[in-house]
Amino acid sequence: MTHTTGKVPAGTAASAGTAPLPAPRRTRTWRVLTPWLFLLAPLALLITFTYAPIANMVAYSFTDWDGVSPELHYTGVENYTEIFTREDLFQVFFVSGYYLIASVVQIAAALYFATILSFQVRFRNFFKGVLFFPSLVNGVAIGFVFLYFFQDGGTFDTVLGLFGHHTDHAWLGTPFSANTSLAGVSIWRYLGMNFVLFLGAIQSIPGELYEASELDGANRWHQFRYIILPGIKPVLTLTVILSISGSLSAFEIPYIMTGGATGTETFVIQTVKLAFQFNKTGLASAAAVVLLLIILLVTWVQRRLVPDDRVDLV
Amino acid sequence: MTRRAVARTLVYLSLVLASVVVLLPLGVVLLTSLKTENETANGGGALTPPRDPLNFDNYVTAFQDGGMLTAFGNTAFILLVSVGGTVLIGSMTAYAIDRFTFRFRKPVVALFLVAALVPGVTTQVATFQIVHSFGLFDTRWAPIALYMGTDIVSIYVFLQFVRSIPISLDEAARLDGANAFTIYRKIIFPLLKPAIATVVIVKGIAVYNDFYIPFLYMPSQDLGVISTSLFRFKGPYAAHWETISAGAVLVILPTLIVFLALQRYIYNGFMRGATR
Numbered sequence: 273m274t275h276t277t278g279k280v281p282a283g284t285a286a287s288a289g290t291a292p293l294p295a296p297r298r299t300r301t302w303r304v305l306t307p308w309l310f311l312l313a314p315l316a317l318l319i320t321f322t323y324a325p326i327a328n329m330v331a332y333s334f335t336d337w338d339g340v341s342p343e344l345h346y347t348g349v350e351n352y353t354e355i356f357t358r359e360d361l362f363q364v365f366f367v368s369g370y371y372l373i374a375s376v377v378q379i380a381a382a383l384y385f386a387t388i389l390s391f392q393v394r395f396r397n398f399f400k401g402v403l404f405f406p407s408l409v410n411g412v413a414i415g416f417v418f419l420y421f422f423q424d425g426g427t428f429d430t431v432l433g434l435f436g437h438h439t440d441h442a443w444l445g446t447p448f449s450a451n452t453s454l455a456g457v458s459i460w461r462y463l464g465m466n467f468v469l470f471l472g473a474i475q476s477i478p479g480e481l482y483e484a485s486e487l488d489g490a491n492r493w494h495q496f497r498y499i500i501l502p503g504i505k506p507v508l509t510l511t512v513i514l515s516i517s518g519s520l521s522a523f524e525i526p527y528i529m530t531g532g533a534t535g536t537e538t539f540v541i542q543t544v545k546l547a548f549q550f551n552k553t554g555l556a557s558a559a560a561v562v563l564l565l566i567i568l569l570v571t572w573v574q575r576r577l578v579p580d581d582r583v584d585l586v
Numbered sequence: 587m588t589r590r591a592v593a594r595t596l597v598y599l600s601l602v603l604a605s606v607v608v609l610l611p612l613g614v615v616l617l618t619s620l621k622t623e624n625e626t627a628n629g630g631g632a633l634t635p636p637r638d639p640l641n642f643d644n645y646v647t648a649f650q651d652g653g654m655l656t657a658f659g660n661t662a663f664i665l666l667v668s669v670g671g672t673v674l675i676g677s678m679t680a681y682a683i684d685r686f687t688f689r690f691r692k693p694v695v696a697l698f699l700v701a702a703l704v705p706g707v708t709t710q711v712a713t714f715q716i717v718h719s720f721g722l723f724d725t726r727w728a729p730i731a732l733y734m735g736t737d738i739v740s741i742y743v744f745l746q747f748v749r750s751i752p753i754s755l756d757e758a759a760r761l762d763g764a765n766a767f768t769i770y771r772k773i774i775f776p777l778l779k780p781a782i783a784t785v786v787i788v789k790g791i792a793v794y795n796d797f798y799i800p801f802l803y804m805p806s807q808d809l810g811v812i813s814t815s816l817f818r819f820k821g822p823y824a825a826h827w828e829t830i831s832a833g834a835v836l837v838i839l840p841t842l843i844v845f846l847a848l849q850r851y852i853y854n855g856f857m858r859g860a861t862r
Contacts, residue, residue, distance in 0.1 A: 306766045310682035311694065314675045317735030321713060322701045329712035339715070385604065388597050401849065402605045408841050408852070410795045412816045413834040417615045420632070420827055427614045430631040460608070465856065472857040521707045524797055528817060540707050547711045548802070556711045564708040571703050 326564075332557035339553035351558035361559075364539045367451060371522045371538075374455035375515035378463050383508075385463075386470035387496055400471070404464035411461075415528030418457045447535030454526050454536055461525065462518070466511050473504035513574040517567045539563055612838070619644050619831035626828045644832035648819075652833055656808060657815035664726055664800075664811060665793050668733035672740050672789050673782055680744035681770050685756065702738035710802060717803060728803035729811075733793055740785040743858060747781035748774060787848065787855040794841070812837050 333351055337344035355361050385403055389396055406414070421427040422443035432439060444450045481499050490498070501508075523540040526532060532541040539559070547556035618626060620636040622643070648654050683695055706713075713732070714723075722728040751774060759769050797813040804811070810818065816833050823829040845852060 302765075304688065307682040307686035307688045307691075310678045310686075310766075310770070314679040314741075315694070315697070317675065317731070318697060318701055320716060321732055321735035322704060322709070323697070324716055325709040325712035326704065328715060329709055332712060381604075385601075388601070393597070393601070397849075399601050399605060401845070402608050404853070405842070405845060406608060408791055408795075408845055410813060410816070410837045410841065411797050412813045413837045416816070416819070416830050416834045417611050420615060420618065420831065421611045423827075425631065427611055427632045430633050431610070433631070434633075460611075468853055468856060472853070517705060521705055523707060528797070543711065544802075547714070553711060553715075560708045560711050564704065567705055567708070568703060 329557045329560055329564075332554055333561045334558075335554045337553045338551040339547065340551065344554070347554065351555045352562070354555060355559055355562060361542065363535075364537055364542050367526075367536060367538050368519050368522070370451040370455040371458060371519035372516065374459050375512075375519055378459045379466055379508075379511060379515065381459070382463050382466035382470055382511075386467050386474055387500060390471060390474040390500075391492075400468075404468050406461050407464040407468075409461070411524040412528055414457065414461055415525060418453075418460075418525075419529055422453050444530055444534065450530060450534045450536050454529060457525050457529070458522065469507050469511065470504055473507040474500055477503040509574060509577060513570055516570050520563060520566060615831045615834055618827055619835045621828050623826065623828060626826075644828045645836065647829050648833040648836055652819055652823075652829070653807070653810055653815050654812070654833060654836055657810045657812045660726060660809060661794060661811040664729050664733070665790060668730045668793055669786055669789050671730070671734040672737050673785055675734055676737065676740040676744045676785060677748075677775060677778055677782075678770070679741050680748045681774050684745060684748045685753070685766075685774075698738055698741055701736070702742070706732075706736055707798065710798070714802065722803075724804055724806050724809065726804070726809060729793075729796070729799045732799055732803075733789070733796075737789065740789060743784050744778060744781050747778050751777050783851055784855040784858050787852055791841070791844075791852075 334346060334348060335344045336347050336350075385399075389400055393399070423429075424440065424442065428443065429439065441449070443453050477499060482495055485495055485499060521540050522538045523544075526536045526538050527541050527544075530536045532538070532545070537545075540563075543556050543559045543563070546552045546559065614632050617634075617636055618632070620639055620641050622637070622641060625634075625637060679698070683691070683698075717723055717728050717732070720731075722731060755773055755777075756769050759773055764772070795813065796811075797817065800809075800811045800814045801817070804814065807818075816837055819830050819833050823833075
């Protein structure tokens with residue numbers, strides 16, 4: 273029994289045959305238990321609030337459960353067929369398109385500002401702070417700020433009036449205009465985060481590279497194309513993927529500003545309404561499973577495209 | 587030479603334009619919050635300055651009738667408990683994963699890894715039932731449990747830092763007779779300060795701004811946090827833009843103060859949090 277603990281040198285263990293045996297044994301039990309004591313709470317929370325919901329959700333998605341009654345019936349893949357065939361349910365995917373286009377604009381603008389602010393510019397910290405600040409602001413406050421902005425006679429109309437363009441267009445009145453406005457707000461809100469990430473990545477590129485390239489006669493565009501762009505590729509890909517899943521799960525801005533009216537309902541708004549207003553837990557679960565699968569697929573594609581060497585936990 | 591000057595001007599022009607786009611909507615709301623009901627109703631447009639720039643009546647209304655005081659209290663409580671809990675849970679997990687070899691270590695790590703890919707918005711339909719079955723629905727413990735239990739990013743941040751702490755420190759302490767808990771408490775935890783700062787900032791801002799979870803789990807009026815309480819302004823103050831604006835400014839102001847005071851830490855925190 274003495275040779276079970278690797279720590280005790282073999283010689284000592286053999287010679288001290290009468291040494292108290294229970295001690296090493298107790299230490300061994302503790303050694304095995306200790307990591308689990310540290311992991312007890314984290315694992316319990318992880319399983320309760322991440323894995324149990326996923327398992328339940330998949331199970332609900334094959335039923336017609338309403339979320340309250342004790343009765344539920346197995347309905348097979350009916351919920352899934354409903355999502356992809358009922359036109360009013362499928363509509364939300366088109367709304368995601370507005371946010372996808374907005375992310376393209378957002379990433380391009382963030383890249384532009386990150387690049388110019390990585391060079392010497394006056395009031396650099398001021399501009400950096402101004403561009404970044406919106407991403408820290410509360411979503412409900414942003415929603416109200418822009419409700420007033422797009423309101424009849426609000427900020428936007430007044431500014432257009434200053435330039436001699438008087439209009440009584442209701443910006444949130446038609447599906448196209450409303451979705452474009454909301455997507456614009458989402459650019460306003462999330463641009464700063466992308467910008468700061470890009471800026472951080474650009475600044476971690478060693479400065480000698482620019483100096484060397486200048487000696488070789490490179491201009492700013494060459495530096496951007498051949499030094500900056502390759503240098504920030506991992507962050508850029510990550511941002512693209514996050515933007516795709518962000519566009520699919522847009523919720524706060526449209527929910528706060530229009531509540532999903534005038535054709536601005538997004539996937540998540542629809543799911544929340546199905547589950548908590550219309551008590552269609554089964555259908556809502558199926559919708560959530562679809563969204564989860566799409567996002568996992570997108571993430572998987574990202575991991576394939578950019579092998580992430582930082583995820584080397586094991 | 588002139589081409590360069592033109593390029594420079596265009597660069598500054600774009601920066602100024604972007605700043606106006608960011609600041610104008612916020613500035614107008616600040617102006618509106620200082621106007622009287624009369625001024626917003628028949629006033630001469632959104633950009634006119636308020637007649638009395640020290641008119642704080644709307645703030646009083648927002649605070650008293652809008653329940654913003656309770657909201658700040660609730661937010662502060664939830665923020666403190668859940669951020670504290672996240673720090674403890676994240677650092678303990680990171681310590682256990684990095685410093686011990688044990689059976690099922692790989693599956694455990696995989697569980698945390700995969701969970702990071704699952705966006706919280708998608709699973710709320712079923713999470714709701716679980717929270718409900720614990721009797722946590724419509725209590726402040728629902729968001730606290732969810733914020734603490736589903737934060738994988740902070741585990742990543744802690745893990746990176748735990749790794750950078752030399753194991754020789756642990757070994758020296760063990761030779762002095764310290765057990766695993768003492769090592770965690772006296773050596774690892776104090777050395778994690780930069781990671782703790784990152785997690786406190788990123789998590790704190792996320793909790794302060796979150797709308798979705800309190801909106802789903804705490805419908806009671808007196809359990810409003812700042813997001814949900816502000817959201818409720820939409821009903822009673824629908825046309826009262828001066829009151830809504832005051833509420834929005836009240837919510838934004840603490841963020842602005844924290845940002846100005848902790849700028850550098852905030853930039854670093856978000857860069858670390860996002861690139862894991």
